[in-house]
Amino acid sequence: MSEKTATSKPDTVYLFGTCLIDLLYPQAGVATVKLLQHAGVRIIYPQAQTCCGQPAWNSGYREQALAVARAQLELFPKPIPIIVPSASCARMMKFQYARLFAGQPDEAEARKVASRVYELSGFLVDELNIQLHDSGAPLRVAVHTSCSARREMAVANKIPELLKHLHNVDAVEPQHAEECCGFGGTFAIKQPEISAAMVLEKCRHICATGAQQLVSQDYGCLMNIGSALEKQGVALAHQHIAEFLWERIQDRDP
Template sequence: MQERVYFFATCLGGVAFSDTCVNAIKLLRNSGVEVVFKKAQTCCSQPSYNSGYFDESRQIILHNIRLFNQDYPVIVPSGSCTGMMREDYKELFKGRPEYREVRDFCKRVYELSEYLCKVLGVQYEDKGQPLKVTWHSNCHALRTAKTIPYAKQLIRSLCNVELIELENEEECCGFGGTFSIKEPGISEVMVNKKIQDIQSRGVECLISADAGCLMNISGAMQKQNVNIRAYHLYDFLADRIGLQ
């Protein structure tokens, strides 16, 4: 029987990274997975949750949970949203009547790299030219979803790609969702430090699996005329194995 999954595109996926979502779906379909996309899906609720709007966040969460009502894995191309949907949802509903429903949903949530490695066990043939890259770890993926090892496993599996890690990989890039809006001065200092670290690695490409971080870092690099390409992990993988 063919594996069937739900695909959760995320807000930034729908607004600014639609091509990345298409490539993520291509990676799943390339492994023989049937992808179900629910048009009525909405934000994972992380921005409202981080801003203290807990009751409003619960309404959004229950909408998504009841939309993805079949017992299929929910695949998310973002460690940040995965952390929210798999861990923080449970915190918001502790002691509430809906807790069991929420907990059962959380068990079905996977970040895409995690699903590709842990469930599908993918093996990719690298069709690209030799390339030196570095990797930025999104904070929520690192500390909450804990999916960074899977992303790195996929990159390292590409025979023509050399992954050179950042000196201060675990330091935030300054995006932090609403943080970059509320504290733009601090955010700018943080992203500049991140860019200095990236430049010191002597790489041609920066890879991350978080759209927000990529927007923040790539936008700052463009302003500084830094000639390093910022690549979403799932665009990068699709390109390297010939799906684009």
């Protein structure tokens, strides 16, 4: 990990909130803001932002994906990092915008935006070298790394690195951690039987760790795994890594 000096750390960033966090899990967005502020970073949150365009793009609707993605480009004009609390959405913006906008008049602008996209956990570790102090009770935590985090954003090791700061947290990785949980966005809808079988296998490996909680950088995976665990009657708390970290570093003294 490269050391960042105080002067080289970004002091202002954009936040792209993602659909799932904005509409269903706003607490993860709030925790993201709090963590970045804890590290001394100012956040700009463009209110007009909507979707990165991934659902339409993955389903083969390029024109619709272009329309949605194009609406985001003008919202991030400053040459500063764009932080995304989801490896899946970050992957879409960072790596798929070049394909999506290929041959378009605004291709160059799309590439510029893409070059400034960071997934949250990677940004906290590599760019901010964030320091955290654990105020929580002893806890065993299972870490689920999403496919996008592992294979494209290359941030599979970032959550474990962040959790090393927390002396009361025993972080464990389930067996076959590199395998998909079965969510895959629209895959879970188009192939429900296969998706259900995959998530049941994932749940089995997570439960075998003896963890008391599950964390990930992608709420799509957490929603899928959490729902499957609930259907099995397994009471295992699950949180976005931003929520988990922010709660752990709060001073619990009266």
